Amino acid sequence: SAKRLMLGLFIMISAAIFDVLDSIFFKTGLILTRFGFFSFIVGIVGILANRFLNLHETVENLNRTLEDKVEQRTRELQETLSQVKLLKEQQDGDYFLTTLIINPLASNTAGDDKLDLKILIHQKKKFEFKNRIHEIGGDICISENIYLKGRKYTAFVNGDAMGKSIQGAGGALVLGVVFKSILSRARFFSAKETVFPERWLKLAFQELQSVFESFDGSMMISVVMGLIDNEKGFIYYINAEHPFCVLYRDNKASFIEKELNLRKIGIMAKEHSGDFQVNTFKLEDRDVIIMGSDGRDDIKLGIDDVGGRVINEDENLFLETVEKADADLEKIFALTQKKGELIDDYSLLRIEYKNADLTVQRSTLSVNKARVH
Numbered sequence: 001s002a003k004r005l006m007l008g009l010f011i012m013i014s015a016a017i018f019d020v021l022d023s024i025f026f027k028t029g030l031i032l033t034r035f036g037f038f039s040f041i042v043g044i045v046g047i048l049a050n051r052f053l054n055l056h057e058t059v060e061n062l063n064r065t066l067e068d069k070v071e072q073r074t075r076e077l078q079e080t081l082s083q084v085k086l087l088k089e090q091q092d093g094d095y096f097l098t099t100l101i102i103n104p105l106a107s108n109t110a111g112d113d114k115l116d117l118k119i120l121i122h123q124k125k126k127f128e129f130k131n132r133i134h135e136i137g138g139d140i141c142i143s144e145n146i147y148l149k150g151r152k153y154t155a156f157v158n159g160d161a162m163g164k165s166i167q168g169a170g171g172a173l174v175l176g177v178v179f180k181s182i183l184s185r186a187r188f189f190s191a192k193e194t195v196f197p198e199r200w201l202k203l204a205f206q207e208l209q210s211v212f213e214s215f216d217g218s219m220m221i222s223v224v225m226g227l228i229d230n231e232k233g234f235i236y237y238i239n240a241e242h243p244f245c246v247l248y249r250d251n252k253a254s255f256i257e258k259e260l261n262l263r264k265i266g267i268m269a270k271e272h273s274g275d276f277q278v279n280t281f282k283l284e285d286r287d288v289i290i291m292g293s294d295g296r297d298d299i300k301l302g303i304d305d306v307g308g309r310v311i312n313e314d315e316n317l318f319l320e321t322v323e324k325a326d327a328d329l330e331k332i333f334a335l336t337q338k339k340g341e342l343i344d345d346y347s348l349l350r351i352e353y354k355n356a357d358l359t360v361q362r363s364t365l366s367v368n369k370a371r372v373h
Helices: 002-026 033-105 165-188 197-213 316-324 329-339
Strands: 115-122 125-129 132-136 139-148 151-161 221-229 234-240 246-249 252-255 276-282 288-292 299-303 309-311 346-353 368-372
Touching: 002 033, 033 125, 033 132, 033 139, 033 165, 115 139, 115 151, 115 329, 132 165, 139 165, 139 346, 151 165, 151 288, 151 346, 165 197, 165 221, 197 221, 197 234, 197 276, 221 346, 246 316, 252 316, 299 329, 316 329, 329 346
Parallel strands: none
Antiparallel strands: 115 346, 125 132, 139 151, 151 221, 221 234, 234 276, 246 252, 246 288, 276 368, 288 346, 299 309
16 A cells, blocks of 8 residues: 555656646646645545455454354353352352261250350351352350269350351351360260369360460460350350350349450460359349350441441440340340341340259359369
């Protein structure tokens, strides 16, 4: 195209020069400029026609191959989508197998005519497997009956492992296996078990601590773990950096603790300074104790002016919820959901003591400390 354009331009310039010289010297009367200009225009037309033909041919080729290219791209996208779906199914399968292991551990086999125990667990992570919705997370609740020194006790634990989804589930799995092992030994040696409840709790805590320390800080768990004397309604428990336990008595909810004296299980032993302490509390007839993970307080209340999340920081909000729900776990969960969006795993353990013959005079709420050496 460039050569053709240069040739037409050269002919036109040459004709113009000849016409100028002819008018001055030659006097032939020929006018070649019109023919030169005509040649230049013909060259431009030839170039445009050639480009038009090339464009038309390119469009025809694209039209012929467009369908094939679309089919090829569609196949590539389908293959990629199939790979993603396969990976998602494998992941959900791993989640499902983990829940199959954890669910039997999170059992509630305790209780009698004087103790009524109920458990509610809602994990944050939901997944679909085999056309069913399942959930996985780091919260776990366990309760079973054991015998110490010939007396019947209810052992319980409410734990919240560090992390969400599969990471939290791993911590909950370790807690469940170790605690179940402790309970199995207690039942197996029930006839010979002569340790006091405070000593049993300390040994259980030390065993859990030794296991979680092996993770070298990559896995920690907060727990409320304890024993209840089924006959007398006396609670022995420890709180390792877990939310305070709630007492529901006479339609009023209040905390039975004022401070924490233990760090999370899994923190190196040097961080657990001071003597090991066991909290004790005496239940009265129709008293209800509710223990829960920090998911009960971690509620997204809304969005602030700059687009950040507004998270609940008032621990007394849970007390109001317990009172409005009359200490019913399902109602508590429903009311909590109405207050905002849950952003963490959610678990509650409810213990109600029933003893109509109880004549102990009620006193001001207090928590006694029993030192174990």
